[in-house]
Amino acid sequence: MLAGLAVxxxxxxxxxxxxxxxxRGLRQLQAETIDRNRADSMLLLRIxxxxxxxxxxxxxxxxxxxxxxxxxxxxxFKRLRVDLEDAVTxxxxxxxxxxxxxPRQYLSASTAQFWDALDRIFTLAQTDEAEARTRIxxxxxxxxxxxxxAVARLLVENNDNEKQAAAQTRQIxxxxxxxxxxxxxxxxxxxxxxxxxxxxxxxxMFDQVAALSDRRSELAQQLISMQESTFRYISRELxxxxxxxxxxxxxxxxxxxxxxxxxxxxxxxxLKEVQEIVQSTLDKVRTLSQALHPAVIEExxxxxxxxxxxxxxxxxxxxxxxYESSGSGPVPDQTVAIHMYRVLQEALNNVxxxxxxxxxxxxxxxxxxxxxxxxxxxxxxxxxxTRTRGMGLVxxxxxxxxxxxxxxxxxxxxxxxxxxxxxxxxxxxxxx
Amino acid sequence: xxxxxxxxxxxxxxxxxxxxxxxxxxxxxxAGIRFEHNxxxxxxxxxxxxxGPGCAFLDYDGDGWLDILLVxxxxxxxxKRRRSTLQLYxxxxxxxxxxxxxxxxLAVEMYGMGVAVADYNNDxxxxxxxxxxxxNRLFQNTGKGHFIDVTEKAGLGGRTAFxxxxxxxxxxxxxxxxxxxxNYVKWAxxxxxxxxxxxxxxxxxxxxAYHGATCWLFHNRGNGTFEDVTAHSGVFDTSSKxxxxxxxDYDRDGWPDLLVTNDTQPNKLYRNRHxGTFEDVxxxxxxxxxxxxxxxxxxxxxxxxxxRSGVQSIAITNFDGEMMALYRPGAxxxxxxxxxxxxxxPASLNSLGFGCVFFDADLDGNLDLFAANGHIDETARNxxxxxxxxxxxxxxxxxxxxxxxxxxxxxxxxxxxxxxxRGAACGxxxxxxxxxLLVTTNQGPAYxxxxxxxxxxxSLRLHLRGTxxxxxxxxxVARISTxxxxxxxxxxxxxxxxxxxxxxxxxxxxxxxxxERLIVEWPSGRVDEHGPLAAGVYxxxxxxxxxxxx
Numbered sequence: 001m002l003a004g005l006a007v008x009x010x011x012x013x014x015x016x017x018x019x020x021x022x023x024r025g026l027r028q029l030q031a032e033t034i035d036r037n038r039a040d041s042m043l044l045l046r047i048x049x050x051x052x053x054x055x056x057x058x059x060x061x062x063x064x065x066x067x068x069x070x071x072x073x074x075x076x077f078k079r080l081r082v083d084l085e086d087a088v089t090x091x092x093x094x095x096x097x098x099x100x101x102x103p104r105q106y107l108s109a110s111t112a113q114f115w116d117a118l119d120r121i122f123t124l125a126q127t128d129e130a131e132a133r134t135r136i137x138x139x140x141x142x143x144x145x146x147x148x149x150a151v152a153r154l155l156v157e158n159n160d161n162e163k164q165a166a167a168q169t170r171q172i173x174x175x176x177x178x179x180x181x182x183x184x185x186x187x188x189x190x191x192x193x194x195x196x197x198x199x200x201x202x203x204x205m206f207d208q209v210a211a212l213s214d215r216r217s218e219l220a221q222q223l224i225s226m227q228e229s230t231f232r233y234i235s236r237e238l239x240x241x242x243x244x245x246x247x248x249x250x251x252x253x254x255x256x257x258x259x260x261x262x263x264x265x266x267x268x269x270x271l272k273e274v275q276e277i278v279q280s281t282l283d284k285v286r287t288l289s290q291a292l293h294p295a296v297i298e299e300x301x302x303x304x305x306x307x308x309x310x311x312x313x314x315x316x317x318x319x320x321x322x323y324e325s326s327g328s329g330p331v332p333d334q335t336v337a338i339h340m341y342r343v344l345q346e347a348l349n350n351v352x353x354x355x356x357x358x359x360x361x362x363x364x365x366x367x368x369x370x371x372x373x374x375x376x377x378x379x380x381x382x383x384x385x386t387r388t389r390g391m392g393l394v395x396x397x398x399x400x401x402x403x404x405x406x407x408x409x410x411x412x413x414x415x416x417x418x419x420x421x422x423x424x425x426x427x428x429x430x431x432x
Numbered sequence: 433x434x435x436x437x438x439x440x441x442x443x444x445x446x447x448x449x450x451x452x453x454x455x456x457x458x459x460x461x462x463a464g465i466r467f468e469h470n471x472x473x474x475x476x477x478x479x480x481x482x483x484g485p486g487c488a489f490l491d492y493d494g495d496g497w498l499d500i501l502l503v504x505x506x507x508x509x510x511x512k513r514r515r516s517t518l519q520l521y522x523x524x525x526x527x528x529x530x531x532x533x534x535x536x537x538l539a540v541e542m543y544g545m546g547v548a549v550a551d552y553n554n555d556x557x558x559x560x561x562x563x564x565x566x567x568n569r570l571f572q573n574t575g576k577g578h579f580i581d582v583t584e585k586a587g588l589g590g591r592t593a594f595x596x597x598x599x600x601x602x603x604x605x606x607x608x609x610x611x612x613x614x615n616y617v618k619w620a621x622x623x624x625x626x627x628x629x630x631x632x633x634x635x636x637x638x639x640x641a642y643h644g645a646t647c648w649l650f651h652n653r654g655n656g657t658f659e660d661v662t663a664h665s666g667v668f669d670t671s672s673k674x675x676x677x678x679x680x681d682y683d684r685d686g687w688p689d690l691l692v693t694n695d696t697q698p699n700k701l702y703r704n705r706h707x708g709t710f711e712d713v714x715x716x717x718x719x720x721x722x723x724x725x726x727x728x729x730x731x732x733x734x735x736x737x738x739x740r741s742g743v744q745s746i747a748i749t750n751f752d753g754e755m756m757a758l759y760r761p762g763a764x765x766x767x768x769x770x771x772x773x774x775x776x777x778p779a780s781l782n783s784l785g786f787g788c789v790f791f792d793a794d795l796d797g798n799l800d801l802f803a804a805n806g807h808i809d810e811t812a813r814n815x816x817x818x819x820x821x822x823x824x825x826x827x828x829x830x831x832x833x834x835x836x837x838x839x840x841x842x843x844x845x846x847x848x849x850x851x852x853x854r855g856a857a858c859g860x861x862x863x864x865x866x867x868x869l870l871v872t873t874n875q876g877p878a879y880x881x882x883x884x885x886x887x888x889x890x891s892l893r894l895h896l897r898g899t900x901x902x903x904x905x906x907x908x909v910a911r912i913s914t915x916x917x918x919x920x921x922x923x924x925x926x927x928x929x930x931x932x933x934x935x936x937x938x939x940x941x942x943x944x945x946x947x948e949r950l951i952v953e954w955p956s957g958r959v960d961e962h963g964p965l966a967a968g969v970y971x972x973x974x975x976x977x978x979x980x981x982x
Contacts, residue, residue: 072663075669079712
């Protein structure tokens with residue numbers, strides 16, 4: 001990905017540099033050729049206009065329309081001369097860089113000669129107007145025509161230069177256009193490759209995450225299954241072995257007590273105490289056995305186990321439980337029932353630990369395709385503080401997964417938390 | 433009163449109710465002016481037919497009441513139908529005029545165009561130069577209610593041209609008024625060119641169809657004769673096609689310069705070099721071409737201090753589609769065209785302007801601008817849609833902050849009626865202290881508009897009389913000071929188009945009773961300064977205290 005980014009940035013940098021060079025070239029071309037040429041053409045047009053005015057003035061001098069001597073035109077020509085010489089001087093500064101020098105030298109020299117000739121004719125006109133008119137006709141008009149032609153040639157030359165510059169400009173634009181397309185294509189290829197690589201890379205990452213998640217889930221479920229299996233084993237051992245032993249000890253102590261009744265009253269009292277301790281131990285063992293694995297589930301089903309457990313919970317925690325069972329449908333098998341029972345235990349533990357509520361409701365609803373267990377409290381609800389607390393939630397979710405069910409934690413309308421476990425009964429096979 | 437009656441009554445109120453503070457009323461018929469311009473048109477569509485005529489306010493009999501001179505054309509040779517001459521109307525001092533053309537010796541048939549009035553011989557009576565297609569004529573005022581044609585005697589005879597506007601001014605400041613005459617193009621009936629819009633029927637040609645013609649400058653020798661100094665002075669230019677001319681002091685050196693408007697050619701600004709010669713600085717001053725570098729069809733022109741800056745701005749009327757120009761002087765002798773920003777430009781875009789006059793219509797101290805409009809082509813509307821042959825005049829009211837607003841429609845009943853107007857002049861013919869307007873139309877009547885200022889504003893009017901300077905004091909600059917600032921006015925002949933306004937100066941004082949100070953810079957170089965002057969009319973002689981007229 002970094003390599004792709006580096007390639008893209010490099011391409012942009014290279015293209016920017018290339019474009020800057022092209023623009024500089026274009027600007028230079030424009031400044032040196034086009035602008036200069038345009039300014040030069042404007043000045044040539046000004047010269048041409050002045051020459052036309054010169055022509056008009058020469059015509060007026062010869063046609064006799066004004067009742068003035070030829071020398072009257074001196075002021076008019078003086079104005080034209082000032083403007084014409086100014087234009088010729090400026091034109092020399094603006095002439096195209098690559099233009100030939102010859103035509104301009106000719107124009108400059110011819111203009112100077114024209115004014116020199118005109119001055120001479122005005123001098124002559126003071127003494128011989130007729131001869132001055134003749135010279136205007138045979139000489140000045142021809143000179144003026146030659147000057148006009150020279151300017152026209154320069155304008156044509158400028159026009160050719162402008163055409164060349166326009167062609168060069170078009171080439172530069174064409175090159176730039178082609179390069180833009182190439183650059184865009186290259187950028188597209190790089191972006192495409194980079195995108196494909198990113199897609200592949202992300203897909204691998206997601207696969208790894210999914211596998212890890214599956215493994216974690218599998219491990220958790222194995223752990224839960226192993227835990228249940230261990231609990232059941234220990235429960236049975238406690239119930240069957242220690243229970244039998246303690247029952248036997250109790251029976252033996254009872255028999256020994258009866259024998260010692262007549263012999264030794266103090267011994268009988270001691271045996272009675274030991275018998276009570278044994279009975280107490282036996283009760284604790286049975287309670288522990290029940291806690292580790294409620295055998296009542298296997299014997300009488302989930303609902304009976306709930307009915308037994310809930311009063312015990314009320315007694316232990318002081319939280320009043322409203323239990324409700326409704327609907328009808330298939331009864332979950334033992335494997336499913338033990339997980340539902342565990343979820344109930346965890347949910348009630350959470351109620352006791354976090355809800356700060358004195359009441360809770362447990363609802364068991366049957367339908368044709370699923371059974372729903374709900375534990376709702378009227379406490380502080382589910383917040384981020386409780387969300388991260390302990391392994392309880394994880395355990396509940398894993399158990400839900402184990403029975404292909406769904407666990408929902410919902411903030412109840414009254415402000416408490418509603419834990420809902422929905423278990424499809426058609427898919428109640430578990431690994432437990 | 434029912435609602436409908438109220439609305440009808442409101443609609444019938446005079447438009448002066450709009451609150452401009454003045455009203456211009458057409459008093460032509462009441463004044464007894466029955467002039468009809470004769471262009472001589474008979475179908476040949478000769479170029480001069482569309483150009484005239486001009487008009488002038490002058491006090492030819494020196495009675496202190498302005499009279500009116502109207503220039504007329506005539507029938508072309510071979511197409512004689514009626515007799516038409518100049519017309520001189522004497523002011524009866526009661527709002528009416530009497531045609532005194534015959535008695536005054538001005539019943540001369542000529543193809544007249546423009547008029548310039550000044551006392552060129554310093555005898556105390558205004559003389560008249562009438563420009564024409566053909567021979568211009570100089571009429572000397574005898575002082576006895578009569579003019580005599582002194583064209584030949586004065587040395588102005590023997591030259592024919594297509595002359596247009598003219599101006600009297602003292603370019604060498606010798607105390608004798610010299611004469612500048614604009615010439616348009618080389619045209620004569622026998623060399624008339626066929627021009628056509630549709631390729632079949634003849635139409636009026638544009639000036640491109642003809643060669644230009646040089647303007648003329650005549651130096652007054654002071655003995656009643658003139659010397660042609662056109663060539664020597666440097667104003668000779670055969671490329672020009674000149675229509676209007678205004679005198680102004682472009683470089684503020686006290687020497688009169690000239691700005692000449694040319695039709696389809698660059699305008700010329702002739703700077704006075706103090707040695708009897710001029711140099712054209714129009715390109716440098718940025719008045720030769722429009723802002724987009726085009727030579728416009730310059731027609732009429734006037735100059736005036738529109739912003740109380742003490743220097744003169746310039747207005748030039750142009751062809752339709754070209755906008756008027758309103759040049760304001762800037763730094764280094766370069767003008768800036770503020771027509772667009774001032775509002776004059778956009779409002780005049782669809783008008784073909786001829787006469788134009790700066791005058792203070794409402795006497796608030798700010799010079800307003802009147803433009804007489806009208807096309808040259810009767811079929812203009814066919815080709816240009818919304819641009820008609822007859823066009824409404826425009827009266828731009830100056831708000832004193834660089835903005836001009838056309839109020840022609842509110843200025844008086846019928847004032848904005850479209851006309852084919854040409855000449856325009858202003859003057860106080862009824863001696864009520866405000867400036868009235870005189871307008872001529874091509875192949876139509878002349879119009880006299882009486883101005884009645886109703887807002888209570890007052891004016892200070894000055895009749896300057898030179899002693900060392902030329903008697904008319906043409907070229908004199910008068911400046912007054914009021915708490916609102918200064919106002920300056922220049923005594924000038926010419927300006928507008930083919931026309932001549934009165935030479936007296938009018939300062940608007942607003943509600944003020946007086947001007948605090950008056951400074952007069954005379955063409956001789958003398959400067960007179962006077963103390964407070966109450967509103968009213970004054971005779972002000974060079975070197976003397978102003979005397980209030982009764």
